[in-house]
Amino acid sequence: MTGAIAFPDKLMGQGLVTEDDVTGFEITGYLDGTPVGRWSMDELTDETTWHLSFDPAELRFLTGGSFPGPQSQGWNANGEVSDCGKGGFGFNSGNWAQDLCIDGTWISDSSIPPATPFFASTVPVTPACGGAELLSKREPESPGTEVFR
Numbered sequence: 642m643t644g645a646i647a648f649p650d651k652l653m654g655q656g657l658v659t660e661d662d663v664t665g666f667e668i669t670g671y672l673d674g675t676p677v678g679r680w681s682m683d684e685l686t687d688e689t690t691w692h693l694s695f696d697p698a699e700l701r702f703l704t705g706g707s708f709p710g711p712q713s714q715g716w717n718a719n720g721e722v723s724d725c726g727k728g729g730f731g732f733n734s735g736n737w738a739q740d741l742c743i744d745g746t747w748i749s750d751s752s753i754p755p756a757t758p759f760f761a762s763t764v765p766v767t768p769a770c771g772g773a774e775l776l777s778k779r780e781p782e783s784p785g786t787e788v789f790r
Contacts, residue, residue, distance in 0.1 A: 642732060642741070643766055644668035646695065653697045657711065660693040668716055670730055670741055671768035678730025678743050680717040690719040690731070700763070705756030708735030714759075722747035734759065 647665035652658050667681035685691055692715035694703040706712025708720035718724065718731030718741070725731035725742035732741055738752035739759065 642668055642670045643768060646693075646761065648697075655697065657703075658693070658695040658697055660691050663693060666693070666716070668730070668732060669768075670732075670743070674768050676768075678725075678741075680725070680730045684717070689717055690715040690724055690733075691717070695761070700761045702734070702759040702761065704734040704739055704759050706736055708733065714739075718742040 644667050645665065646663060648658050648662045649664065652662055655662075663682065665682060667679070667683075669679045670677045682691075692709045692713065694711050694714065695701070696703060702714055703712045704714065709715055713736075714732060714734040716732045717726075717729060718733040720733065720735050722731070722733045722740050722742045723745060725745055727745050729745060730741070730743055733739070734755060736755050738755050739757060740753070741748045741751040
């Protein structure tokens with residue numbers, strides 16, 4: 642899975658960035674290099690599961706805790722990983738696993754241990770999670786906004 646998150650620069654020193662702070666967000670899932678789904682914050686509705694906990698100092702999404710909570714994620718996927726909708730895509734991290742929802746269905750083969758570290762990078766990565774060596778923060782797409790990929 643690859644993606645991007647954007648939030649105001651002033652939050653880089655904050656202890657926790659949540660879904661309420663995020664100004665842009667997108668994810669794309671891959672299987673063997675082929676896209677299997679995509680979701681962006683632009684598709685957010687009142688019915689969408691949208692829960693995010695990000696530590697900007699460590700460039701790390703918090704994982705391994707009960708859903709929803711400060712150590713979990715819900716990006717168009719609830720705790721059951723089943724509400725991403727027909728044709729949809731989502732990601733969830735709770736105390737059971739980190740896993741994907743595709744087409745409204747939990748993909749059990751996607752599950753990894755819940756406390757597996759989940760880091761962001763300041764440079765784009767490939768679907769195989771390869772990318773340039775992390776040397777410095779990438780320039781933001783617009784002034785006053787942090788963008789991590």
